[in-house]
Amino acid sequence: MTDHDHDHHHHDHDHSELSETELRVRALETILTEKGYVEPAALDAIIQAYETRIGPHNGAQVVAKAWTDPAFKQALLDDATKAVSTLGHVSRVGDHLVAVENTPQRHNMVVCTLCSCYPWEMLGLPPVWYKAAPYRSRAVKDPRGVLADFGVSLPKETEIRVWDSTAETRFLVLPMRPEGTEGWSEQQLAELVTRDSMIGTGFPKTPGAPS
């Protein structure tokens, strides 16, 4: 079999599997609705809430505030759940949020080797790569190799601390504030904060660089 045939075969297979899954998912929703367990409108509302209310913009606001307000930063590092709950504009956060600070000496990176634990309120739903085998298997053993997959490289003496989210604690990385942002407003700074910089697989954007 040539490579082309091989790929083609897989494509067809995935396609038919998806359709079958779609039918099974619809059937399950029908069953749950007919049994009186769920209102379909409530399922719509859950999806809409996830689509509109959570996302990395929440985490970015927290990070930007920590960059500009030393008292807030200290409060965030002491008790992130409490500190974030004081920000009315950020989506309500549950218990057990921990913020971990990147410094020139130490870089933090978050993984869930067992499933997909992730700070939803701060970052939204996790991307596929976060939930997939390559990241979950290698992050704890070869974090520098994983960072290289993201095009990220750290000085060789920098300590790398990997946080495996094995309980209900959720970790938010507080990245280092980019140079050249003196005097920037929280709002301007928030735009530099990427999702990956809060997972520890990336850095914030650099001022002036094309976005």
Added chain:
Amino acid sequence: MNGVHDMGGMDGFGKVEPEPNEPMFHSEWEARVLAMVRAMGAAGAFNIDTSRFYREALPPHVYLSSSYYKKWFLGLEDLLIDKGFIAAEDVAAGHAVQPPKRLKRGKFGLDDVERIMVRGKFARVASAPAKFKAGDRVRAKNIHPLTHTRLPRYVRGHVGVVERDHGCQVFPDSAATESGENPQWLYTVVFDGAELWGPDADPTVKVSIDAFEPYLEPL
């Protein structure tokens, strides 16, 4: 259980491949699955640890070859059948043919959506003082429970240092099998890369897990 879900330290899965401008869902059914899992959990059909256990218990080849939300769907269907909320006959018919079972918190409706947008609380009152404190050296026990556990294989038998105490929380190993919350102290325990991966490990790497007290023994 020593399942394929426990992936830390495994080789051969290849490079991490981030998808540029990834959508929140890749198909509409993924969103429906997420919503059904959240709704049925909130209605009291199962707790989060039981739902994790059902995904881990999928046959290894199914776990490894299914997309993330496919695993959620398969785990949900198995769980609802096992707990009697749906029957195999319902699934075969694509409709409810068997009578419903009472849900602990009743039907999940529009008024319930707000409460699931805040994470549950897992902290509980302690029934005994904490055995460990920050700075203590501990060994992760060499244990291999056949049911759900949150002690990953790659730390078992290895020595680390307690860094933080997170208080007493619901013990997933008990909750997953519906054996009660059995709250236990929870600690962040840090391991040196070389302790986990041997002398060739990157000397700058440290890895932490959050470990419940029954996973740890004093040194």
